[in-house]
Amino acid sequence: MTKCPFCFNDLTPQLYAFQCQGRCNSADDPQGSMLWGAPRTWKPTILMGPQPGETNWRPPPNVTCQRCNGPMEECCPTCHQFLPPDWRNGVATCIALAGARATGKSIYIGVVVKLMELLAEAQQTTLGFVDGASREMYTRVYEKPLYETRGIIPPTPRANLADSYQRQPIILSLGMLGGRRRFVVLRDVAGEDLEGQVDNAPHLGFFSHASAVLFLFDPTRVPEVRNQLQDLIPAQLHSGGDPALVLNNLNQLIGPGRPRLAIVLSKFDTMQTLTQVADTELSRIMSNAGAAFVRDPGVTMAGYDEDDGQLLHAEVRSLLQRLHAGHIVTAVERPHSGRVLDHRFFVVSALGAPTEGENLHDHGIASFRCLDPIRWALRRDGAV
Known part of the structure; x- marks a missing residue:
């Protein structure tokens, strides 16, 4: 069993959906629009599955529309998005990123996809984009600003904008790992979407169904750190939203879900700058x-070092306490819901050094520990 790469709901072998790709007219799709966060249409769709007691059932190889006799393609029974070819024969690790404004989520995605190419090489496989939409979006939104223009990525637009690229996940294939074809799906969310009211935000429901959620926490939001770094890092790095508010909203969005939760101290190069403070x-x-x-x-x-991960987890947890950010630890370990998620603390620096205005540091990109949360999530799914 795997997950839909769009809404992250489980795709069970008991239910398949196929949508017309022929001459039938399109109609408004209320459920698909609600989960997508923007108007969507769909064509006639049929649901099918095994009869009670039937085992090893598979849908027919070619499903045709009963109205126009045209071809039909498999879609998600929940959100009605079309699934990539042969999707159910693999296993997807679906990762959602969360964090306040100016936390560095988009920059992290831009860098970590490049690093995953090296991870795949270490696993004696290759990384590839599953569809053209993922490749085009990564190239345009993440790769060109960072690696060609050598500037910073603009803030993620809010989901209520019709052209918001965050709705389109980045769907990657890691090839064959552990005897199964493995996919990784990354979804970004604008910080403003997570800082406002989320009690009526069905388009963010994928957090509840994710394999893992990466919550990025900017240490410069801690007053003690910010005060000591006043003359050492650019002023624009002092801005951003309230991470405690976002974490509270994130817990609300996850609700009864059970994703693994990575609490990631981002922009860790700013913390390393503290060595210059006497x-x-x-x-x-x-x-x-x-x-x-x-x-x-x-x-x-190639793999994930569990001993190193446990040590880092303990160190970062202790560091957050020393930073007077114990409320972040408490919100993770004793949430109001009473449901403590499988969690771990991490540090990352996507760039390795603060930016110089709108441009990267002269030394270029020197990422630090960015693959740790990805490796951890993949290990939990048996991929590494």
Whole structure:
């Protein structure tokens, strides 16, 4: 069983959906529009599945429309989006990114896809885009600004804009791993969408069904850190939304779901800058050469080092307490819902150094530990 790459709902072998691709007229699709967050249409769709007690049932190879006798293609029974070819024969790890404004989610995606190419190579396979929409969006929105223009990626547009690219997930294939074809799906969300009211936001319901949620937390939002870094990092890095508010809304969106939760201390290069601040507790902590958060296991390591991950988890959890961000830890470990998710703490730096205005640092991109949350999520799904 795998997941829909759009709404992240499980695709069970008991229910298949096929939508007309022939001459039938399109009609408004209320459910698809609700889950997409923008108006959508659909054509006649049929549902099919095994009869009670029937085992090893599979749908016929060619399904035709009963109205126009035209071809039909498989779609998700829930959100009605068309599934990539042969999708159900693989396993998808569906990852949703969350965070306040200016947390660096888009930059993280732009960099981590490049790093996943190296991860695939270490696994003796290759990384590929499953569809043209994913490839086009990654190239236009993430790759060109970072790797060609060498600038920063503009903020993710809000979901209520008709041209918001965040609705289109990036769907990647990792080839054959562990005897199964493996896919990774990444979905970005505008920080403003997670800072407002989310009690009536069905288009964000995919958080509840995700394999893993990466919550990015900007340490410069902590006043103590911000005060010590006033003269060391650009002023624009001090801006951004309230991470505690976003985490609270995220818990609400997840609801009864059980995704794994990665709490990711992003822009960690700003914390490493604290080593330049003389005679403070934080500078002494960040100068500890034996800490896991000052070393990178490398991008070519094929698997996930559980011992290293557990040590990093403990260190970051303790660091958040020292940063007077214990409310973040509490919201994860003792949420109001009472449902504690499988979680782990991480640090990442997508760029490796603060930007210089709207441009990357002269040293270029030197990412740090960006693959850790991805490896962790893939390991939980048995892919690495």
